[in-house]
Amino acid sequence: MFQLAIIIRLLAFAIFVACVYGGNVLYNLLEHRKAKLLWKIGFVTLYSFFLLLVTYAVWFVFYFGLNT
Known part of the structure; x- marks a missing residue:
């Protein structure tokens, strides 16, 4: 069960990092197209609100995962 909790935490962190880099790529595309x-x-x-929600989701996974 502990290994599953570690995998879930690492997966949540990887998704968070992917969202950050994905947002940077999208913004660069908007910049390149002269939007x-x-x-x-x-x-x-909108992306700031999205990252805020993802940050809280990752924090909850870590908080409840470490306190169980």
Whole structure:
């Protein structure tokens, strides 16, 4: 059971890192295409909220995984 908890934590962290790098790639694509400023501001705002939610999800996995 402990090994499963470690695997779940590592998987959650890997997903978080993939989301961060994926967002950077998407923003670079928007920058390369010379997207309008409103699209860039909207993307950064929505992506910030998304990362905040993913961060809390990863934190809950670590918090409850370590306290069980």
